[in-house]
Amino acid sequence: MxxxxxxxxxxxxxxxxxxxxxxxxxxxxxxxxxxxxxxxxxxxxxxxxxxxxxxxxxxxxxxxxxxxxxxxxxxxxxxxxxxxxxxxxxxxxxxxxxxxxxxxxxxxxxxxxxxxxxPRRFDAAYVAAKADLDAGRLGYVHTLRSTTLDPAPPPEEYIRGSGGIFNDCAIHDFDSVRFMTGQEVVEVYAAGATQGIDYIRDAGDAETVTSILTLSGGTLAVVSNSRANGRGHDVRLELLGSKDSVSAGLDDKLPLRSADPTVTFPAGKPWHFFMDRLENAFxxxxxxxxxxxxxxxxxxxTLHDGVEASLVAAAATLSWREHRPVLVDEVR
Known part of the structure; x- marks a missing residue:
């Protein structure tokens, strides 16, 4: 073709x-x-x-x-x-x-x-985690945690045209939440901060954000994002269920070190960026x-899936700016 x-x-x-x-x-x-x-x-x-x-x-x-x-x-x-x-x-x-x-x-x-x-829909660990949930092996999922932490901020020009961290970064997590659970996001409460990157603040954006999502089936999701995760590119998802819990992205290249001197995990060189972390998924x-x-x-x-993730991003952005919970229906 x-x-x-x-x-x-x-x-x-x-x-x-x-x-x-x-x-x-x-x-x-x-x-x-x-x-x-x-x-x-x-x-x-x-x-x-x-x-x-x-x-x-x-x-x-x-x-x-x-x-x-x-x-x-x-x-x-x-x-x-x-x-x-x-x-x-x-x-x-x-x-x-x-x-x-x-x-x-x-x-x-x-x-x-x-x-x-x-691409996370095609990551082998994400696919396996979803299969566990769909097969009932996890029971009901009470909590989902999703993470995208970039090792360094994108250029200032990109920040100005990206639509903000919720729209260009957290949107991966918002899609993962919908994909994994089959539930819709009903309400969002988000907070954000900027500590070290002035051009992000000047653009009206945030360097680090966290969103709490209430889903239609009762699951709570916590989404964490940052532009400044110095140890590496951290893409992870955790499904915590009434019967079992599972994680995608918990491998030897996880950009996180244990403070316990007796623990050797993770043992590998941390993931550097999304292109090596998600190469097979792409x-x-x-x-x-x-x-x-x-x-x-x-x-x-589908296009519908993309639009729904964008709506969650819009609700998160509004929540952060106005310091209040926002129903996704409010931004439709």
Whole structure:
């Protein structure tokens, strides 16, 4: 199959390398708003470099992967879907929940599949933890804990256009909560702080946040996020149940050390960043998208899923700013 890729920044270049390595992808066509960047990434991989992102749509591709900046996502998704091209788009759907909802409403009734990129759905440990829950081995889950702690903050330019830490970082955790439990988030209470990164504060964002989520089935979820976790990239999830408890991300590369001198776990070098922590999950995710393109499976993470995660992010942002609990229905 022929796959088009729009956007060749950090994650786009990573996806380009993954896609060219998939046996089902016969040709990769790439484009970026910066043509020199498209050539520098695409040509060494043997990809076909097209002049402009819009040219991808007219190139006869079987599917499109959108890895461009967040603000471009809604228009690109809309154009691909209306052209009948199966579409993969990196999270979040848009920089605001309002725009995400408007896109979902605009595309209601369209049967062209959209796959939103939340790679934790494809992480082997997350999949196994969900299987334990679905099989009843955990009993009912009273508490879920989800963590995304980045080792260093993104550039100031990224912060200004990301939609905030809840929208560009915690949104992974919000999707994981829905995916794992099958429950909807009903209410959010969030707090945030900035201790060491002035440009994050100046942008009206927070460096570190924690959200408490009340779910429709009675489970409580605690989501923790930070831009400044110096030991490494910490992506974890814990399901604490009435019969058993399980964790995803509890491995020898966990970026956490025990203060007990008799404990040697974790013994490995800590995960450095999301691209090494989730490398296998990204590959599985894009493999799944090629199956969506081929028509052999439905989207494993729909536009609706992406919008619901954005709504939780919007509720968390409002809660943090106004220092109060916020019902998700309040921001719909």
């Amino acid at each position: 022929r796959i088009g890729l729009v956007g060749l920044g950090r994650i786009g270049a990573f996806h380009a390398r993954t896609l060219t390595d998939l046996p089902s992808v016969d040709e990769l066509l790439v484009a970026d708003a910066l043509p020199d960047l498209a050539r520098s990434v695409g040509e060494p991989l043997g990809a076909t470099v097209v002049p402009e992102p819009v040219d991808i749509l007219s190139a006869g591709v079987d599917g499109v992967v959108i890895a461009s900046s967040t603000v471009t996502h809604p228009d690109l998704i809309r154009a691909c879907v209306k052209a009948g091209i199966p579409t993969f788009c990196e999270k979040p759907v848009s920089a605001s929940a309002k725009e995400a909802v408007a896109l979902r409403d605009d595309l209601a009734g369209c049967d062209t599949p959209v796959h939103i990129g939340f 590959r599985a995710e894009l493999t799944a998208f090629t199956e969506v393109v081929a028509g052999t499976r439905p989207s494993p993470c």
